[in-house]
Amino acid sequence: MFRCTRCGSEFTEFHYTCPRDDSALLAVDNHMSWRPEGAGIWRYRDMLPVERSISLSEGGTPLVRRRDSQEEVYLKVEGDSPTGSFKDRGTSVVISDASNRGYQSAVVASTGNMGASVAAYCAYANIAARVFIPPGIPEEKIAQISAYGAELVPVEGGFGDAVRRAREEAASGAYLASTGLNPYFIEGLKTIAFELFEQMGVPDRIVVPTGTGGLLTAIFKGFRELRSLGVVDRLPQMIAVQAADVAPIVEAWEGGREPRAPAGGGHTIATAILVKVPFNGLSAIEAMNASGGYGVTVTDHEIVQAIRVLGQEGVFAEPAAAAAMAALGRIDRRPGDRTVLMITGSGLKDPTAVLRRDV
Ligand SMILES: [Zn+2]
Secondary structure (H helix, E strand, O other): OEEEOOOOOEEOOOOOEOOOOOOEEEEOOOOOOOOOOOOOHHHHHHHOOOOOOOOOOOOOOOEEEOOOOOOEEEEEEHHHOOOOEOHHHHHHHHHHHHHHOOOOEEEEEOOOHHHHHHHHHHHHHOOEEEEEEOOOOOHHHHHHHHHOOOEEEEOOOOHHHHHHHHHHHHOOOOEEOOOOOOHHHHHHHOHHHHHHHHHHOOOOEEEEEOOOOHHHHHHHHHHHHHHHOOOOOOOOEEEEEEEOOEOHHHHHHHHOOOOOOOOOOOOOOOHHHOOOOOOOHHHHHHHHHHOOOEEEEEOHHHHHHHHHHHHOOOOOEOHHHHHHHHHHHHOOOOOOOEEEEEEOEEHHHOHHHHHOOOO
């Protein structure tokens, strides 16, 4: 079953978005069971609503404790995923669904990482992929998408325009693999919660670089499911990190209103979280509120500094991933707390960002 994150309507049939108001849907499954077996995200197959068919051994990423810290701060290193970002968890589930249903083509709108992920899984699944990208995406990401054999379609405007084009294309029969527009994507991402639980129990808080809001939504959904099954008895505090000039979710949380696009140009070197109209924004804010969490913004200068701080820990992060570390100093912590920073993508995705002197 699927439930709308805005109007609460429930649907037994799969839809990309709510047929009533076009908002994001979340899968609601009453037949889950906690029986971890095997490796990677499919270790949690009894918690997932899709049969495994396409996998590149995603999931099972390292949890590294910061060494030069008196407190317990852990880095969840999602850059160690098959295509270098956390997206692979969701893509494995989404492209398994596309393959199980016999689709020959898939489309995705992307700021780079999702495009690379969908391109890789589609290549492996023998599904033709078209990737709609806005301007300003690092060349390394474009090269990666191209290497997997996907068709790149540059789109004028921003991410929202790329999404519109992908949806138009999907209306003529391609599978729509975009994050936020396919509830199965969140299902793959929620396995981060299951993995964290097995690696460390329930942390006190999780700091999440936030673009569409899907990752934060998914991690909290995973912990809630563990609680509903009686596996855990508490939930982590969820903290969203956004770039200072593109922070629709943090601003909406602060203002007690719905997310809306920033008034100005809105730019950041953290292109992976450069999303002005966040499709999973409502559910992310709901998770922040329900968990006693909140939102933090960081500047591009702080992000570049944070790439260096992570580098000293032996972890190379792309700018969006380093945003979690950049936020750490602004997050309330008590002695003995355990904090997880989501390091969402590899530094190899955007390797020269650390050399930027102009931010
Ligand atoms: Zn709805």
